[in-house]
Amino acid sequence: MTSVTRQQLTLLLNQQLQPELVQDFCPNGLQVEGKKDIEVLVTGVTASQALVDAAIAVSADAILVHHGYFWKNEPAIITGMKKTRLQRLLTHNINLFAYHLPLDIHPELGNNAQLGRLLGITAWQPLRAVQPQGVVMIGQFSEPKPLETVSRLLQHALGRDVLSHAAGDRLISQVAWCTGGGQGYIDAAAEAGAQLFITGEVSEQTIHSSRELGIHFIAAGHHATERYGVKALGEWLATETGIQVEFIDIPNPA
Structure with missing residues (x-):
């Protein structure tokens, strides 16, 4: 199966989306570091617990979302829901990439x-x-x-x-x-x-x-x-790199 390194994927995404040109409410790019080599990437709208669990179920090496973590003015402590999400990512060595305004x-x-x-x-x-x-x-x-x-x-x-x-x-x-x-x-x-x-x-x-x-x-x-930007970005990545990309939609009535 084709793979890219975490560094290669980060560079490719940053070249395409140019996050350095936008003042945002969260960090854009790699938010949680996982394994070095990426063969399977899951895309989705929000890095919810349900999406993290779905990515684990398909043995994903990385997740790419529009709504990630570490928003301005949110509590900095790692407890409760945030702790559970991060613990699952780190335990399974999954990279998390997030792009907010650059993807909009x-x-x-x-x-x-x-x-x-x-x-x-x-x-x-x-x-x-x-x-x-x-x-x-x-x-x-x-x-x-x-x-x-x-x-x-x-x-x-x-x-x-x-x-x-x-x-x-x-x-x-x-x-x-x-x-x-x-x-x-x-x-x-x-x-x-x-x-x-x-x-x-x-x-x-x-x-x-x-x-x-x-x-x-x-x-x-x-x-x-906001389902369609991250889906299109994932499809573009699959074409550019040859890695396996799967869009997983977690239903949300909001």
Whole structure:
């Protein structure tokens, strides 16, 4: 079976995602060191206990996720849930790689790019009022659509119900989106002229913004909207290196 070293995989991922260009809320790259040689890599959205256990079950040498560990402002002590997760990784000598914002914003493999492609949005570009570039995207549908049509398209593509809020009955030509927890960017989307803003989560104030700014809104799930970047990254790695890569989706209604 083909293998790469931990150092080679780290270099390849960092060259592709360029984490040094982004200020983030967590360390990007290798977060937990495991075995030197990697033959089997598991990808997933979040390094939960369920994903770690699934990786152990398939004898993975490494895990690659979007949501890893060691977030800013979280307690630094290694107890409880964090201790259990780390203990399982270290006991089984499994590497953990995590890329947060660099994976959101990557122009080809990123979460935003993958969701835009999934929805058939064209001529997209970063919403330049928001930093870093690519956290929020804006683009066009090939033909104007009512909100109900876009909601059904998302439900079919993501395999889950979505929360939608109509701000009037106007058709949607221009759409802005941010995967994950991007509801706070609805004001910037409206300012840029989008008729619809799509993200993963909703807050109480988001609906007031939708009403008062006159922009349709859809919350399609944090987990659901961020499945596709890490999956695409894993597929790219398999092609580049020849190692075995398996995407494991741990269901999450959030």
